[in-house]
Amino acid sequence: MTATLSPPRQGHTRFARAGFLMRVRELGIVLAIVLVFVAATSVNPAFARLDSVQQLLIGASIIALMGVGETMVILTRNYDLSIGSILGLSAYVIGMTFRAHPGTPIVLGFLIGIALGAAIGAINGWITTALRVPSLVVTLAMLYVIRGVDGVIVNGSIIGSDVVPRSFQAVGFATLFGIPWMAIIVVVVVAVAAYSLRSFRWARDLYAIGSSPEAADLAGIPAGRRVFTAFVVSGALAGLAGALFLALYAQIDVNGGTGYEFLVIAAVVVGGVAIFGGSGTVAGAALGAFLLNTINQALVATRISAFWNQAIAGALLLAAIAFDQWLKSRMTTKLQLEKGALREQSSD
Amino acid sequence: MSNQATELAAPQRLNSLRRGLFRWESGLVIVLLAVIVFGAGEVPDFLGSTNLFHVGLNSGEIGIMALPMLLIIITGEIDLSVASMLGLSGAVAGVMFEAGTGIWPAILVALAVGAAGGFLNGFLVARFGLPSIAVTIGTLGLFRGIALIILAPRTVTGFPTWFTSIGTTPVPGTPLSVSILIFFILAILTAVVLQRTGLGRAIYASGLQPEAAEFAGIRVRRIKLWLFVLSGVVCALAGLLFTAKNASVTYNAGTGLELTVVAIVLFGGASIFGGRGTIVGLVLSLAVIGFVQQEITQLPASATIQGIKPQLQQIIVGALLVLSVIVPGRGAALRRLLRRAGSPKRTAGAQNPDVHTSEVTTSGR
Numbered sequence: 001m002t003a004t005l006s007p008p009r010q011g012h013t014r015f016a017r018a019g020f021l022m023r024v025r026e027l028g029i030v031l032a033i034v035l036v037f038v039a040a041t042s043v044n045p046a047f048a049r050l051d052s053v054q055q056l057l058i059g060a061s062i063i064a065l066m067g068v069g070e071t072m073v074i075l076t077r078n079y080d081l082s083i084g085s086i087l088g089l090s091a092y093v094i095g096m097t098f099r100a101h102p103g104t105p106i107v108l109g110f111l112i113g114i115a116l117g118a119a120i121g122a123i124n125g126w127i128t129t130a131l132r133v134p135s136l137v138v139t140l141a142m143l144y145v146i147r148g149v150d151g152v153i154v155n156g157s158i159i160g161s162d163v164v165p166r167s168f169q170a171v172g173f174a175t176l177f178g179i180p181w182m183a184i185i186v187v188v189v190v191a192v193a194a195y196s197l198r199s200f201r202w203a204r205d206l207y208a209i210g211s212s213p214e215a216a217d218l219a220g221i222p223a224g225r226r227v228f229t230a231f232v233v234s235g236a237l238a239g240l241a242g243a244l245f246l247a248l249y250a251q252i253d254v255n256g257g258t259g260y261e262f263l264v265i266a267a268v269v270v271g272g273v274a275i276f277g278g279s280g281t282v283a284g285a286a287l288g289a290f291l292l293n294t295i296n297q298a299l300v301a302t303r304i305s306a307f308w309n310q311a312i313a314g315a316l317l318l319a320a321i322a323f324d325q326w327l328k329s330r331m332t333t334k335l336q337l338e339k340g341a342l343r344e345q346s347s348d
Numbered sequence: 349m350s351n352q353a354t355e356l357a358a359p360q361r362l363n364s365l366r367r368g369l370f371r372w373e374s375g376l377v378i379v380l381l382a383v384i385v386f387g388a389g390e391v392p393d394f395l396g397s398t399n400l401f402h403v404g405l406n407s408g409e410i411g412i413m414a415l416p417m418l419l420i421i422i423t424g425e426i427d428l429s430v431a432s433m434l435g436l437s438g439a440v441a442g443v444m445f446e447a448g449t450g451i452w453p454a455i456l457v458a459l460a461v462g463a464a465g466g467f468l469n470g471f472l473v474a475r476f477g478l479p480s481i482a483v484t485i486g487t488l489g490l491f492r493g494i495a496l497i498i499l500a501p502r503t504v505t506g507f508p509t510w511f512t513s514i515g516t517t518p519v520p521g522t523p524l525s526v527s528i529l530i531f532f533i534l535a536i537l538t539a540v541v542l543q544r545t546g547l548g549r550a551i552y553a554s555g556l557q558p559e560a561a562e563f564a565g566i567r568v569r570r571i572k573l574w575l576f577v578l579s580g581v582v583c584a585l586a587g588l589l590f591t592a593k594n595a596s597v598t599y600n601a602g603t604g605l606e607l608t609v610v611a612i613v614l615f616g617g618a619s620i621f622g623g624r625g626t627i628v629g630l631v632l633s634l635a636v637i638g639f640v641q642q643e644i645t646q647l648p649a650s651a652t653i654q655g656i657k658p659q660l661q662q663i664i665v666g667a668l669l670v671l672s673v674i675v676p677g678r679g680a681a682l683r684r685l686l687r688r689a690g691s692p693k694r695t696a697g698a699q700n701p702d703v704h705t706s707e708v709t710t711s712g713r
Contacts (some may be wrong), residue, residue: 038614081607127670127674131674134620134621134673136620137669137672137673140614140665141611142670143607143666144607144663145670146666147659147662148664150661151662152663235603257393258605259604262485262489265482266486266489275481308491308497310496311490311492311497313493314489314493315486315490317482317486318472321478321479321483321486322476324477325476325477
């Protein structure tokens, strides 16, 4: 309706403004990270040392990686609660492969994790879209089922550093020009995902589906297929995160990754992704994970007790959603005012 | 409306009979019977008082937390902070007791903390209009984090015997644990409120059609606010019972239980979109899960399943949960699949309230 009234340029600037707001949101997180970093460094100068910064990047990478997949799912107004369990199963299956066939190339280890995760994501996506049942329930159930299957396979044993090849473990600590490989992997994944979400139709559709499922349906968007894809991506990235988990810690037992689903959702929401879909960026999600991890390590470095970490993360999440709500209500009023002004103009 | 009802009396009675047979709760009864019959056959003295006591002891706190969760889910919201509140309540009581305040002040303050935490959730959700799923993931971290700050890494023990005996001795003359008895009392109260009072109808209406409920004069936001406060207090009570059962307090008590509670409520037939769910379903669901758990731990040792008992339980819970969302809507889902197979152009939409509305219309007829 308003599209016919308003000249195209107006619509263009409006989109541009939404993009600008999103960038402001991300800048806010960057600012918070810098603040925490400066504060921690002023108390403990060792915090700014190269190896310390490397640890900051490595520590955030697993949550950031899962955050990218979770963002894709949340954009469509769905949730994936099974990612922590997928991480655990993926890490264990990779470890088992190394135990059974010590000569396995490490690339194959990564591929196994990704494929396993993608397969589970496909199950999540299929049940959610084909049977049209709420994803929250489906993935909650899968959280239990996968953890159970994991336990059956593990059967009390632990994969230790003796079976994980050194070259595989190196992915967890090795660096390239001082940048940890873990961080490089995350940056590449974030870049690919961000580019897709800007430029590819299937990924842009995720925003449309989350903004208004009815409108997306009317626009002819194959919502089922898109949501399915989002779940496959989320599963695959959780599987990759499992490989990184094994590389980083060089051991995995039946509890690996338990409770990660909430850590990831918290990071994603702190990063500015709307919990009811339709808005947010993968870069924001990754920055959210980085901020939470930086706070965590700053608490340790400044010798303020690490026990404060969880409470601060929770409070930060509450602050982030309250801020987003405030921003949203302000923007809505502004847009409504503009719309009203336009109507008056056109009726004159 | 009432005219219609009298005109359509006869077919409606038939319908309601048919509806009764095909209700989710009826399915739960059959599952429960199957679980009990299987247990009675495989586990010696399965229905003996010791076994029953342990079923109640293991499900008591979970059931207690599930009651306000059911009400909150019926209004279309969710509370993921319940298990953290359980932990925080125990931690507060433990720290106070350790400081020498005596057990009663510790209990009262723990309950007050529950109310305050619930109020925080309710205030952010009902007054600021923030999404409850995000708010309560935040307070999940916050409450557990405060428990960690005030308690970790210590463990508080040395509670009075009468307090810890709550967790180890059955209510005299029955095989019931104190926690499951409290659950039953609260469940009956909740059922009466839900089925027999205007408040109960208002709770359903808030979830079914929030806007229509507002226009009908129901104070949706106030109801939600007080349900969150109720949830906080009740979870604090569950935390005290949990403390009594373990005779000790650690900051991580009950970590992860929030998902078990949600699973039990949903398996009991509640809709995650709100507007639907019954106490009967919840009690049956709790019983099924409780008996399955007891059955698995008590099954005679056989080499194949000995090491994987907890995992077996997780798989069963997960499978039941999936069934609980697929089976009730299976007719519609099958038709949709067939239609899709017939005309490949039409693809299923994203998860949306469609499921919910279609179920409502079928049950309304």
